[in-house]
């Protein structure tokens with residue numbers, strides 16, 4: 451199973467309307483994996499309406515620097531859909547020094563971004 455498939459499996463676990471999952475890896479090892487989490491989930495506090503999947507995994511690791519994050523969203527029909535990290539998550543990922551992010555674009559493609567390189571172009575890949 452690829453890491454992006456692992457992120458898709460996390461997304462399918464989400465109880466949010468927008469189903470997003472994220473897996474943080476380093477050296478081929480999974481550091482943390484999570485779907486996005488609603489505010490009323492007992493394991494989180496009340497400061498945010500939703501923890502995006504990216505934020506949820508960052509909260510679970512102590513040393514995310516240099517890691518690679520895989521983010522996936524599944525549409526209502528259960529297919530991979532655009533999961534580009536929002537500006538808030540991009541800032542959080544850059545400050546955590548996550549080196550590379552792969553996210554689903556549609557059912558066939560992923561793109562890559564480098565949060566620490568402001569204004570970097572993303573590039574397309576097949577899943």
Ligand SMILES: [Zn+2]
Nearest residue numbers: 502535536539
């Ligand atoms: Zn976000």
